[in-house]
Amino acid sequence: MTGRLDGKIALVTGAGGGIGRATALRFAAEGASLIVADLDETLIHKTAALITGSIAVTGDVSQRADCARIVETATKQFGRLDILVNNAGIMRDALTTRVKDGDVKMMSDDQWDAVLAVNLKGTWLMAQAAAVPMIAQKGGRITNTSSISANGNAGQANYAASKAGVIGLTRTLALEWARYHIGVNCVAPGAINTRMTAAIPEKVMEGLLARIPLARLGEPEEIAAAHVFLASADASYITGQVIWVDGGVSLG
Numbered sequence: 364m365t366g367r368l369d370g371k372i373a374l375v376t377g378a379g380g381g382i383g384r385a386t387a388l389r390f391a392a393e394g395a396s397l398i399v400a401d402l403d404e405t406l407i408h409k410t411a412a413l414i415t416g417s418i419a420v421t422g423d424v425s426q427r428a429d430c431a432r433i434v435e436t437a438t439k440q441f442g443r444l445d446i447l448v449n450n451a452g453i454m455r456d457a458l459t460t461r462v463k464d465g466d467v468k469m470m471s472d473d474q475w476d477a478v479l480a481v482n483l484k485g486t487w488l489m490a491q492a493a494a495v496p497m498i499a500q501k502g503g504r505i506t507n508t509s510s511i512s513a514n515g516n517a518g519q520a521n522y523a524a525s526k527a528g529v530i531g532l533t534r535t536l537a538l539e540w541a542r543y544h545i546g547v548n549c550v551a552p553g554a555i556n557t558r559m560t561a562a563i564p565e566k567v568m569e570g571l572l573a574r575i576p577l578a579r580l581g582e583p584e585e586i587a588a589a590h591v592f593l594a595s596a597d598a599s600y601i602t603g604q605v606i607w608v609d610g611g612v613s614l615g
């Protein structure tokens with residue numbers, strides 16, 4: 364059977380769990396060779412153990428040197444890099460750091476800096492690093508990760524700003540790198556059933572579910588499917604776009 368990503372070399376960041384792991388597994392099932400990267404050494408080796416022939420790399424996407432090393436691992440092993448999925452991301456805010464019920468602390472500088480560093484700067488640094496081989500080979504696909512929070516979400520100023528920034532970055536890179544035949548797009552998930560949403564208090568989650576037209580959380584595999592489409596030849600004329608995979612939440 365032929366896969367939609369047969370023969371492609373794909374790098375997925377934040378592949379130690381959740382959406383990243385599901386995306387790496389789906390890419391492998393579609394015929395791609397995988398480099399999987401994450402900050403967490405134990406988790407990333409668990410993902411790699413699930414994918415025959417994959418390479419695990421530990422690194423921090425907010426650090427330029429780590430991004431270069433992650434991409435070089437891919438090019439040294441496989442000789443090229445066709446696809447980058449920028450998935451690594453964190454959430455640090457009142458939703459996840461409640462002091463006690465009903466007592467949320469104000470966002471700190473550390474929370475702001477950490478989230479912007481990983482979600483936005485990390486996406487930019489990884490894209491820059493991946494563009495080196497992609498420009499040399501005259502083509503590639505990059506799929507970034509935004510969120511419905513990009514439209515605004517009370518209590519998540521840092522996360523919302525980072526994810527809105529990812530959309531602006533996606534559109535700009537798509538314009539700048541079209542001349543190199545690099546397509547740059549973005550998946551914007553709604554509330555997905557991962558460790559990240561497990562950290563959301565039950566009451567907040569109830570409110571969240573009430574606002575989802577499809578009335579359930581999404582599964583990581585449903586985000587992976589969008590990444591596959593945007594990374595595949597089926598999306599060859601699509602660049603600078605955002606696909607909202609959110610059960611209808613962004614409809615308002």
Ligand code: NAD
Nearest residue numbers: 377379381382401402423424451452510552554555557559
């Ligand atoms: P997750 O916490 O399960 O997985 C994120 C992974 O990123 C983890 O394995 C973590 O170790 C890794 N990571 C964190 N910081 C890193 C760094 N500096 N360098 C490298 N790796 C790092 O979360 P998830 O729910 O699978 O989220 C994946 C992406 O989807 C994130 O960008 C997140 O913001 C986005 N997203 C998630 C949801 C959701 O509801 N789960 C909704 C919208 C957007």
